[in-house]
Amino acid sequence: MAGSSFNFEVHAQDPTTSxxxxxxxxxxxxxxxxxxxxxxxxxxxxxxxxxxxxATGAEMILGNTYHLALRPGEEIVRELGGLHGFSGxxxxxxxxxxxxxxxxLAANTKxxxxxxxxxxxxxxxxxxxxxxxxxxxxxxxxxxxxxxxDHVVALPSPPELVREAMERSIRWARRCKAAxxxxxxxxxxxVQGGLDAELRVQCAQQLAELELPGYAVGGLSVGEEPxxxxxxxxxxxxxxxxxxxxxxxxxxxxxxxLEAVRRGIDLFDCVLPTRNGxxxxxxxxxxxxxxxxxxxxxxxxxxxxxxPCAACLHSRGYLRHLFLANEMLGxxxxxxxxxxxxxxxxxxxxxxxxxxxxxxxxxxxxxxxRSGSSAAxxxxx
Amino acid sequence: MAGSSFNFEVHAQDPTTSxxxxxxxxxxxxxxxxxxxxxxxxxxxxxxxxxxxxATGAEMILGNTYHLALRPGEEIVRELGGLHGFSGxxxxxxxxxxxxxxxxLAANTKxxxxxxxxxxxxxxxxxxxxxxxxxxxxxxxxxxxxxxxDHVVALPSPPELVREAMERSIRWARRCKAAxxxxxxxxxxxVQGGLDAELRVQCAQQLAELELPGYAVGGLSVGEEPxxxxxxxxxxxxxxxxxxxxxxxxxxxxxxxLEAVRRGIDLFDCVLPTRNGxxxxxxxxxxxxxxxxxxxxxxxxxxxxxxPCAACLHSRGYLRHLFLANEMLGxxxxxxxxxxxxxxxxxxxxxxxxxxxxxxxxxxxxxxxRSGSSAAxxxxx
Numbered sequence: 001m002a003g004s005s006f007n008f009e010v011h012a013q014d015p016t017t018s019x020x021x022x023x024x025x026x027x028x029x030x031x032x033x034x035x036x037x038x039x040x041x042x043x044x045x046x047x048x049x050x051x052x053x054x055a056t057g058a059e060m061i062l063g064n065t066y067h068l069a070l071r072p073g074e075e076i077v078r079e080l081g082g083l084h085g086f087s088g089x090x091x092x093x094x095x096x097x098x099x100x101x102x103x104x105l106a107a108n109t110k111x112x113x114x115x116x117x118x119x120x121x122x123x124x125x126x127x128x129x130x131x132x133x134x135x136x137x138x139x140x141x142x143x144x145x146x147x148x149x150d151h152v153v154a155l156p157s158p159p160e161l162v163r164e165a166m167e168r169s170i171r172w173a174r175r176c177k178a179a180x181x182x183x184x185x186x187x188x189x190x191v192q193g194g195l196d197a198e199l200r201v202q203c204a205q206q207l208a209e210l211e212l213p214g215y216a217v218g219g220l221s222v223g224e225e226p227x228x229x230x231x232x233x234x235x236x237x238x239x240x241x242x243x244x245x246x247x248x249x250x251x252x253x254x255x256x257x258l259e260a261v262r263r264g265i266d267l268f269d270c271v272l273p274t275r276n277g278x279x280x281x282x283x284x285x286x287x288x289x290x291x292x293x294x295x296x297x298x299x300x301x302x303x304x305x306x307x308p309c310a311a312c313l314h315s316r317g318y319l320r321h322l323f324l325a326n327e328m329l330g331x332x333x334x335x336x337x338x339x340x341x342x343x344x345x346x347x348x349x350x351x352x353x354x355x356x357x358x359x360x361x362x363x364x365x366x367x368x369x370r371s372g373s374s375a376a377x378x379x380x381x
Numbered sequence: 382m383a384g385s386s387f388n389f390e391v392h393a394q395d396p397t398t399s400x401x402x403x404x405x406x407x408x409x410x411x412x413x414x415x416x417x418x419x420x421x422x423x424x425x426x427x428x429x430x431x432x433x434x435x436a437t438g439a440e441m442i443l444g445n446t447y448h449l450a451l452r453p454g455e456e457i458v459r460e461l462g463g464l465h466g467f468s469g470x471x472x473x474x475x476x477x478x479x480x481x482x483x484x485x486l487a488a489n490t491k492x493x494x495x496x497x498x499x500x501x502x503x504x505x506x507x508x509x510x511x512x513x514x515x516x517x518x519x520x521x522x523x524x525x526x527x528x529x530x531d532h533v534v535a536l537p538s539p540p541e542l543v544r545e546a547m548e549r550s551i552r553w554a555r556r557c558k559a560a561x562x563x564x565x566x567x568x569x570x571x572v573q574g575g576l577d578a579e580l581r582v583q584c585a586q587q588l589a590e591l592e593l594p595g596y597a598v599g600g601l602s603v604g605e606e607p608x609x610x611x612x613x614x615x616x617x618x619x620x621x622x623x624x625x626x627x628x629x630x631x632x633x634x635x636x637x638x639l640e641a642v643r644r645g646i647d648l649f650d651c652v653l654p655t656r657n658g659x660x661x662x663x664x665x666x667x668x669x670x671x672x673x674x675x676x677x678x679x680x681x682x683x684x685x686x687x688x689p690c691a692a693c694l695h696s697r698g699y700l701r702h703l704f705l706a707n708e709m710l711g712x713x714x715x716x717x718x719x720x721x722x723x724x725x726x727x728x729x730x731x732x733x734x735x736x737x738x739x740x741x742x743x744x745x746x747x748x749x750x751r752s753g754s755s756a757a758x759x760x761x762x
Contacts, residue, residue: 042702042703042706042708043699043702043703043706044703044708044710046708046709046710047709047710047713048710049691049710049713049714050694051691067706071702071705071706072678072698072702072705072706076678076679076698076702079679079681079698080679080681080696080698080699081681081696085696086696086698086699086702087699088694088695088699297453297457298457298460298461300460300461300462310430310432313431313469314469315461315462315466315467317453317457317460317461317467318424318461318467318468318469321423321424321452321453321457321467322423322424322425324452324453325423325424325448325452325453327423327425327427328427328428328709328712328713329425329427329428329429329430331709332428332430332709332713333430
């Protein structure tokens with residue numbers, strides 16, 4: 001990344017795991033990694049002002065190219081100051097390429113070597129997305145990091161389809177790199193290959209030849225067992241460049257973050273903390289709390305002792321009332337709490353890595369989380 | 382109010398109008414008047430954290446007894462710290478008595494001299510509210526100011542019904558005062574009498590004999606013309622004690638506030654800034670802005686130049702996008718802006734009164750607001 005505004009420094013390597021701490025420098029400031037990006041699909045992290053996002057400890061957020069290109073359209077975002085000016089978030093931003101939404105959200109997606117053709121999930125209009133177009137849109141959005149367009153397939157899929165999509169993803173990554181015109185935007189590659197470790201390694205190695213400033217593991221968390229995902233990470237990460245940030249897309253639960261950091265992942269995004277927050281499910285160190293349950297009606301305790309977020313100024317009883325009374329403040333506060341929980345979890349992980357004791361830290365946190373999961377099951381029973 | 386934690390000081394009397402500035406001291410701090418209370422119906426000002434409410438400049442908020450008694454129930458609120466501890470709002474709070482909701486929201490309300498019987502709008506349960514019960518509930522909620530239970534009638538109503546409801550409201554006010562047990566809660570009376578100036582004056586005079594620490598004008602803003610409301614205020618306010626805060630319940634539009642302050646009103650509450658905010662209508666000094674209109678799509682300007690609120694960090698184009706994309710942040714930000722607008726309007730009014738030029742100030746602001754109303758009409762045409 002010589003001569004660019006991007007720089008990636010690894011600070012500490014945990015002695016017994018693949019976990020590491022690092023700083024990723026971008027034109028809009030540094031990101032301490034391992035890091036979690038709140039998802040701001042439509043140019044807003046649902047329910048939170050930029051001050052509230054910042055208060056959670058987040059340094060970098062994600063925007064979705066597919067959604068923003070459909071509404072309001074990337075030209076309006078560009079006119080209104082790019083995604084930074086538009087959303088008011090002055091820190092680093094990453095945009096995905098739309099590849100995942102072609103798979104998960106668009107209707108009637110048809111993928112050829114040239115491009116994807118699909119129908120908008122908003123109005124049914126017929127639209128196209130090629131590697132070049134994905135880069136053009138992301139350059140208009142103007143995030144610090146853009147992602148190559150990839151071909152995501154369902155898991156499980158026939159091996160031939162998985163290989164074909166992986167190989168196409170590599171060719172599309174080359175076309176994306178060739179289409180890039182901005183020098184102030186980093187383009188990250190995306191490793192595909194389904195649950196086939198060998199394909200993943202091949203993909204990672206071939207993408208490494210493109211010398212991109214960062215690499216992601218894509219196409220996971222699409223329904224496979226967590227153990228399968230961890231197995232793929234174990235195989236894939238060692239084949240990814242050690243001197244580039246490694247980003248696990250769309251993952252995940254707190255336990256997934258702990259396991260992925262252990263296997264060398266530096267960056268995450270996921271809708272879980274905000275989506276679950278809107279539904280009244282709060283993350284805590286001892287597992288999830290389902291606020292709508294009757295047992296919380298008169299509970300004067302905060303969601304989590306010592307949590308500095310605005311939700312934890314209130315009792316569980318009050319938060320429950322907000323959900324039962326259908327008040328917006330419930331989703332707002334619990335989204336805020338959950339994002340704060342994720343940021344604190346990763347801050348603790350960074351400290352543990354720096355102290356050279358990540359393995360023990362992760363084991364202990366996983367044990368605590370599981371203790372809570374059983375409590376949560378019990379409270380549902 | 383000798384010997385109590387309440388105290389009302391009038392600071393400045395405008396020379397050419399009935400406008401005045403004052404401070405109302407409560408156990409949870411002082412309120413600079415004329416003041417506007419954001420409405421926190423269910424223990425939350427919809428969409429805003431307490432920090433956000435405070436950032437608008439609000440010093441006192443309102444809670445609705447009817448709603449809180451139905452859900453979660455006043456005993457849960459009491460257990461969780463009263464309305465202050467429950468909502469997290471540490472400043473002054475006023476609760477209404479439920480009288481207005483018996484008229485506007487409850488089903489099959491039957492009012493006798495003894496009490497009101499009605500069905501809950503939530504679950505259809507048959508419930509009762511008597512003057513004593515209204516005081517009991519409000520003492521459990523523990524606001525700084527409680528309101529007497531009043532009998533509100535539709536306007537227009539037959540003169541006999543208006544008189545009967547007014548006279549009952551006086552008898553109920555006496556029963557409320559007799560039922561009061563807390564000494565750290567001020568009980569305000571409510572002047573009724575419909576659009577009959579003579580009835581209003583009679584009511585105000587008879588309530589004054591109760592020597593309550595504050596008085597409200599109730600039963601207005603129920604569909605009558607603004608000019609009718611102003612006429613009633615002109616007749617009623619002079620009959621209200623000069624050394625007590627005068628509260629106009631449930632009012633209103635920015636122009637109503639300006640006209641009511643001119644006629645001697647000190648305190649307001651209204652759902653307009655938050656309800657309109659949720660629907661994408663923003664108040665500005667030059668009239669309302671309907672954010673969903675196409676003309677705002679590429680507008681880089683904030684809602685209002687110089688406004689310090691979090692919404693005005695953004696472009697109108699961004700705010701419009703939030704509403705079209707159905708994002709919670711739209712209602713949040715425009716509620717915040719509208720409440721900030723109301724607080725700034727009253728802060729400016731207080732300065733103008735202190736400077737002895739309220740009449741000219743109000744005229745100028747009304748002219749500006751009307752200039753915007755025509756613009757808003759044009760943009761709808």
